[in-house]
Amino acid sequence: MIRFDYRRASSSDDAMTLIAQPGYRLLGGGTNLVDLMRKGIEHPLGLVDVTALSDTIEETATGGLMIGAATRNSALAAHDLVRERYPLLSRAVLAGASGQIRNMATMAGNLMQRTRCAYFNDQAGSRCNKRQPGSGCDAAQGFNRYNAILGASNMCSATHPSDMCVALAALDARVHLLGPVGERVVAMVDFHRLPGDRPDLETVLEAGEIITAIELPVAPVFTRSIYRKVRDRASYAFALVSVGVAVRMEGETIGDLRLAFGGIAPKPWRAFRAEEILQGSRATQAAIDAAVEAELAAAVPLAGNAFKVELLKRTARAVITEAAGGQS
Numbered sequence: 001m002i003r004f005d006y007r008r009a010s011s012s013d014d015a016m017t018l019i020a021q022p023g024y025r026l027l028g029g030g031t032n033l034v035d036l037m038r039k040g041i042e043h044p045l046g047l048v049d050v051t052a053l054s055d056t057i058e059e060t061a062t063g064g065l066m067i068g069a070a071t072r073n074s075a076l077a078a079h080d081l082v083r084e085r086y087p088l089l090s091r092a093v094l095a096g097a098s099g100q101i102r103n104m105a106t107m108a109g110n111l112m113q114r115t116r117c118a119y120f121n122d123q124a125g126s127r128c129n130k131r132q133p134g135s136g137c138d139a140a141q142g143f144n145r146y147n148a149i150l151g152a153s154n155m156c157s158a159t160h161p162s163d164m165c166v167a168l169a170a171l172d173a174r175v176h177l178l179g180p181v182g183e184r185v186v187a188m189v190d191f192h193r194l195p196g197d198r199p200d201l202e203t204v205l206e207a208g209e210i211i212t213a214i215e216l217p218v219a220p221v222f223t224r225s226i227y228r229k230v231r232d233r234a235s236y237a238f239a240l241v242s243v244g245v246a247v248r249m250e251g252e253t254i255g256d257l258r259l260a261f262g263g264i265a266p267k268p269w270r271a272f273r274a275e276e277i278l279q280g281s282r283a284t285q286a287a288i289d290a291a292v293e294a295e296l297a298a299a300v301p302l303a304g305n306a307f308k309v310e311l312l313k314r315t316a317r318a319v320i321t322e323a324a325g326g327q328s
Contacts, residue, residue, distance in 0.1 A: 005046035028109030063218035069108035088225030092167035108211035117158035151265040156199035166262035170244040179209035192267035221248040239263030283324035
């Protein structure tokens with residue numbers, strides 16, 4: 001039997017106080033953390049239930065949305081303003097997991113979920129630098145079909161599993177944090193870390209900090225947006241590659257563009273280089289291919305996932321073309 005203390009936070013300040021205790025972890029829907037506890041990978045001394053914290057979705061003074069950290073994924077995807085102003089986000093959430101899990105999972109929990117790398121989850125017989133720093137990485141020469149082609153290091157090539165986070169990266173979302181020294185706001189694209197030589201450090205959260213909300217800015221480009229996920233089976237599978245795009249056209253040229261990729265990096269990958277190249281150009285196949293190839297210039301495929309390079313090119317071409325008003 002796994003023994004642990006259980007506390008239910010009544011406010012953000014209460015949660016911050018409770019989480020300051022050594023060995024305590026925050027518990028949202030538990031769709032990832034509880035699984036890892038059952039596998040013996042996570043060993044918290046106590047769980048702080050934060051599902052009673054803010055789960056509201058409210059308009060900001062500037063016309064964006066402020067989404068409480070405890071908002072359920074299913075509620076987010078179904079919200080009228082999310083579907084109207086940020087269809088990319090609604091589609092991404094619905095592409096993830098199952099309906100039952102979406103009903104339990106929370107916004108903050110989705111940001112904090114850990115990798116689904118097979119070697120990370122096999123604590124009995126596999127080496128994993130993310131699970132045990134310095135032990136080695138069996139994925140490097142093992143089964144790495146699902147691993148990263150961008151942003152990896154020789155210590156870790158695990159991919160971030162979230163669909164929702166890819167959409168948030170494309171939508172310029174900001175993460176609101178509360179900690180012992182006060183409040184701060186971090187851009188979604190900066191929230192997750194690349195592995196480098198410390199793959200066990202996955203986010204920029206400081207000790208004692210909690211996520212209180214996710215903010216979406218307002219921009220005309222976001223209303224014309226698409227998310228597409230390519231996977232091994234039709235449901236309940238993680239992305240081989242995914243593409244989130246938002247486009248505002250000016251006649252036949254791209255006036256504004258946001259582009260992010262999933263399934264190919266240790267964090268949601270904002271394709272800034274491709275955006276820069278496509279800005280102001282026509283959405284032709286040649287232009288899109290050139291932009292994605294430039295984004296992938298630093299790609300380092302492994303033996304089992306080199307197919308992701310071409311798969312991402314084709315998927316990005318289809319999704320950007322569709323969002324720009326052409327045929328996918």
